[in-house]
Amino acid sequence: MEYYDEVFLNNCIIAEGRRKRPRIDEKSLECPFCFPHEGVVILENKYPIANEWSNPYGQHDVVVDTPLHNELPKDFSLARWEEILFKIQKRWIELSKDEKIQFIQVFKNFGRCGGASISHSHWQILALAEVPEFVQYQYKHYNVKQDCYLCEIGKNASAYKILETEYFIVCSPKAPRFAYETLLIPRAHYQHYGELPEYILKEAALLLQKVIKAYDILEPHCDYNICMMGGALNQQLNYHFHIKIAMRLGNMAGFEVATGCFINMVSPMKATAEMKKLLKE
Ligand SMILES: [Zn+2]
Ligand SMILES: [Zn+2]
Numbered sequence: 001m002e003y004y005d006e007v008f009l010n011n012c013i014i015a016e017g018r019r020k021r022p023r024i025d026e027k028s029l030e031c032p033f034c035f036p037h038e039g040v041v042i043l044e045n046k047y048p049i050a051n052e053w054s055n056p057y058g059q060h061d062v063v064v065d066t067p068l069h070n071e072l073p074k075d076f077s078l079a080r081w082e083e084i085l086f087k088i089q090k091r092w093i094e095l096s097k098d099e100k101i102q103f104i105q106v107f108k109n110f111g112r113c114g115g116a117s118i119s120h121s122h123w124q125i126l127a128l129a130e131v132p133e134f135v136q137y138q139y140k141h142y143n144v145k146q147d148c149y150l151c152e153i154g155k156n157a158s159a160y161k162i163l164e165t166e167y168f169i170v171c172s173p174k175a176p177r178f179a180y181e182t183l184l185i186p187r188a189h190y191q192h193y194g195e196l197p198e199y200i201l202k203e204a205a206l207l208l209q210k211v212i213k214a215y216d217i218l219e220p221h222c223d224y225n226i227c228m229m230g231g232a233l234n235q236q237l238n239y240h241f242h243i244k245i246a247m248r249l250g251n252m253a254g255f256e257v258a259t260g261c262f263i264n265m266v267s268p269m270k271a272t273a274e275m276k277k278l279l280k281e
Pocket of ligand 1 (some may be wrong): 031032033034
């Protein structure tokens with residue numbers, strides 16, 4: 001089960017098997033993702049956070065998005081980004097058919113500060129029989145409001161708006177925890193990844209390609225996370241699907257560990273202005 005401490009507002013999943021997972025940086029014969037394949041391949045995670053015997057029950061996949069150990073996402077073609085998003089959605093839908101699954105988190109950890117233990121580019125899909133407590137809190141907060149907060153951002157001019165496209169608003173959050181944190185918000189209200197139509201995924205692929213290229217110009221070889229925000233299968237927990245991209249210039253330090261308040265070295269005003277310039281090119 002997910003551990004939740006209502007006094008300290010902490011939550012965690014205990015996954016002791018994860019300690020044994022290998023750390024692979026340089027090209028290594030032991031890299032589990034270096035096997036002959038083309039394009040994007042989805043595998044079972046050998047060191048799962050959750051599986052069919054764990055508590056909570058779950059499934060944990062790895063998505064290897066390149067056959068080449070040293071190919072970087074900043075150099076991926078648009079066709080590759082599209083293939084990634086389409087294949088992950090197909091798997092998302094398969095996993096959602098398991099009646100026990102309540103929540104599916106799709107994320108990419110890139111680089112040590114992004115939390116990646118293997119440098120060969122990949123994503124993870126974690127499907128769980130429980131919705132994490134903090135996520136439930138966020139969903140409830142959305143439901144309290146008459147109007148969806150993210151639908152409103154689409155309608156109103158925001159100081160932190162980076163770009164408007166046919167189907168997306170791209171912006172910095174008001175209180176970004178990470179440098180150049182960027183949100184890709186579909187203008188239309190979809191609850192989760194599984195619902196997104198093909199034209200939305202295609203535009204998301206183009207925007208992800210642009211953001212990751214921009215990150216590399218702003219901070220060459222930087223680490224980052226990409227998170228698909230949504231995921232609860234229960235329609236009672238209403239949410240507006242969006243994608244969060246966060247540059248990781250360092251790890252969580254003592255102040256963050258102590259207070260949950262993050263120190264960010266780039267203001268949202270500066271991030272918005274710089275990203276605006278780079279994304280328009
Ligand atoms: Zn490899
Ligand atoms: Zn909405």
